[in-house]
Amino acid sequence: MTASQAPAPATPLLDTVTLPQDLRKLPVGQLRQLADELRAEMIAAVGQTGGHLGSGLGVVELTVAIHYVFNTPDDRLVWDVGHQAYPHKILTGRRDRIRTLRQGGGLSGFTKRSESEYDPFGTAHSSTSISAALGFAVANKLAGQPGKGIAVIGDGAMSAGMAYEAMNNAHVAGNRLIVILNDNDMSIAPPVGGLSAYLARLVSSRPFLGLRDTLRRLSRRLPGPLHKAAKKTDEFARGMAMGGTLFEELGFYYVGPVDGHNLEHLIPVLENVRDAAEGPCLIHVVTKKGKGYAPAEAAADKYHGVQKFDIITGEQVKSAGGPPSYTNVFAQALVAEAERDPTVCAITAAMPSGTGLDRFASLFPDRAFDVGIAEQHAVTFAAGLAAQGMRPFCAIYSTFLQRAYDQVVHDVAIQNLPVRFAIDRAGLVGADGATHAGSFDVTYLASLPNFVVMAAADEAELVHMTHTAALYDSGPIAFRYPRGNGTGVPLPAVPERLEIGKGRIVRQGSKVALLSLGTRLAEALKAAEQLDARGLSTTVADLRFAKPLDEDLIRRLMATHEVVVTIEEGSIGGLGAHVLTMASDEGLTDAGLKIRTMRLPDLFQDHDSPDKQYDVARLNAPHVVETVLAALRHNSAGVEEARA
Structure with a gap:
């Protein structure tokens, strides 16, 4: 039975719940059944659409409990990253569209403000939830409104400094901020059981908090040393029993650990915290990724993000065979460089498999560094390595490198340190949509002095660029490559060291020149064939470098062709802007040369299939042809009408 043939699960109780207010009408005793049905519905939906699975399965009970206890949407709930929010979407009026997840015109795979009032804040990058929830909490406090700010953040996201920056400032929210730490991997707490659940209920209860408040007021009347001693005794006693001393030092009242799958434990704690008069509170909830679905429990990493799958067997739909992915080609090329050069090392920010560095780490464990979700640290750490003579490759998705732009500028570019940036997922990314698209890296890197910026046109070029970067010690160098598989060209047995700032002619013509950067080269070649068929002899150049430009090549093509495209x-401000600036500075447009730039549109493109995204962006071969004809004032009838 395929995923599309799988029957819908029986969900009689879930069928009665459209919005959280329906959920709150149920007796507590029925919530277990509701959670089981919600889990079954999510598995069935993701089996048809693909998407993030394990994280959402792990928070089913927590999702039910939060919406049952808190007055959402007035209490503003922010899911960190948002990839675990599929159960939340089902409970907040979007169940009828849940099988459109990550498809064109369908639901986003993350939380999105335009999608529902129950998504008060868009999240897709890690570690932003506490800052946003704090903003909601303080705004309500200033306006005299009762709503709270609730952040649900995973333990992995707590590795990012931004989470602690927010927590350090959280005292301004008073009791309106609640942080729920979803601990599903790091095992930072002792085993969860009846005793820990009892302690969590006890220390979050009104009698305990009331007694604690009374004793705190009495202790303030004691002489200074005795008052400090009493405060430390309270913190020490609860820290010994429950952990959480770090959070207490940041000004949070710590409660936990709590079994995140036991509603009888979870709901009383949430109710106590909801009604507490204390300041900001952190609830430590322990969950299991993939909970309730055996294949996902057995292989949490494999079922974190999935293709369509058979819900009975768990077998995922295999993609058609074909060329290797760009990520794998890079990983293989980097391993080869490390075998040749003991100074080559690799840094990733919590994405070892996503960037292909897991293979590097298995072979060179002493030279591989996963720094957690901490891109800022990753870049400056790489800068330190480079300053001490190592050859670091910082492998980060384009969209995540944005998080470390100050470090790229201040710690790398200004000091002209030879950090190598391997920029994965450059360009459009299909189902992950605007939040994960690598649209801006050429623009934000090629504007920096000292930087070299390359873009691979195919997988063979990626091998050459990895080698070139390994040998380049004159300053920072970056190379970008897309998500997905290569074009199928043979990989070189021996990589070539590219001459910095030099492109190549891949097709010679005389009237139209297409200057391509990156993997749109294949579409440029298709367009050239179509233009030739119209009598417009077309040159195609793979510039390879956005910075430094191959000015000699560009100057020659501008002098000998009527149209240059x-x-x-990438976004506006990239290659096209640099070419136009060069042409303007040198007066190359004075003789009537027609220059056009084709790039991503000035908007955030929604998730869709890659082909449809390229059509929206007008970056396919027919669009190139249209651009050339428009520049020549031709219409679709061809050159004859223009000559007439």
Whole structure:
């Protein structure tokens, strides 16, 4: 039975719940059944659409409990990253669209403000939830409104400094901020059981908090040393029993650990915290990724993000065979460089498998560093390595490198340190949509002095660029490559060291010149064939470098062609802007040369299939042809009408 043929699960209780207010009408005793049905519905839906699975399964009970206890949407609930929010979407009026997840025109795979009032804040990058929830909490406090700010953040997201920056400032929210730490991997707490659940209920209860408040007021009347001693005794006693001393030092009242799958434990704690008069509170909830679905429990990493799958067997739909992915080609090329050069090392920010560095780490464990979700640290750490003579490769998705832009500028570019940036997921990314698209890296890197910026046109070029970067010690160098599989060209047995700032002619013509950067080269070649068929002899150049430009090549093509079109899968301000600036500075447009730039549109493109995204962006071969004809004032009838 395929995923599309799998029958819908029986969900009689879930069928009565459209919005959280329906959920709150149920007796507590029925919530277990509701959670089981919610889990079954999520498995069935993701089996048809693909998407993030394990994280959402792990928070089913927590999702039910939060919406049952708190007055959402007035209490503003922010899911960190948002990839675990599928159960939340089902309970907040979107069940009828849940099988459109990550498809064109369908639900986003993350929380999104335009989608529902129950998504008060868009999240797709890690560790932003506490800051946002704090903002909601303080705004309500200033306005005299009762709503709280609730952040649900995973233990992995707590590795990012931004989470602690927010917690350090949380005292301004008073009791309106609640942080729920979803601990599903790091095992930072002792085993969860009846005793820990009892302690969590006890220390979050009104009698305990009332007694604690009374004793605190009495202790303030004691002489200074005795008052400090009493405060430390309270913190020490609860820290010994429950942990959480770090959070207490940041000004949070710590409660936990709590079994995140036991509603009888979870709901009383949430109710106590909801009604507490204390300041900001952190509830430590322990969950299991993939909970309730055996294949996902057995392989949490494999079922974190999935293709469509058979819900009975768990077998995922295999993609059609074909060329290796760009990520795997890079990983293989980097391993080869490390075998040749003991100074080559690799840094990733919590994405070892996503960037292909897991293979590098298995072979060179002493030279591989996963720094957690801490891109800022990753970049400056790489800068320190480079300053001490190592050859660091910082492998980060384009969209995540944005989080470390100050470090790229201040710690790398200004000091001209030879950090190598391997930029994965450059360009459009299909189902992950605007939050994960690598649209801006050429623009934000090529504007920096000292930087070299390359873009691979195919997987063979990626091998050459990895090698070139390994040998380049004159300053920072970056190379970008897309998500997905390569074009199928043979990989070089021996990599070539590219001459910095030099492109290549891949097709010679005389009237139209297409200057391509990156993997749109294949579409440029298709367009050239179509233009040739119209009598417009077309040159295609793979510039390879956005910075430094191959000015000699560009100058020659501008002098010998009537139309020049730049083509790139990046935002405004990238290659096209640099070529136009060069042409303007040198007066190359004075003789009537027609220059056009093709790039991603000035908007955040929603998730869709890659083909449809490229059509929206107008970056396919027919769009190149249209651009050239428009520049020549031709219409679709061809050159004859223009000559007439």
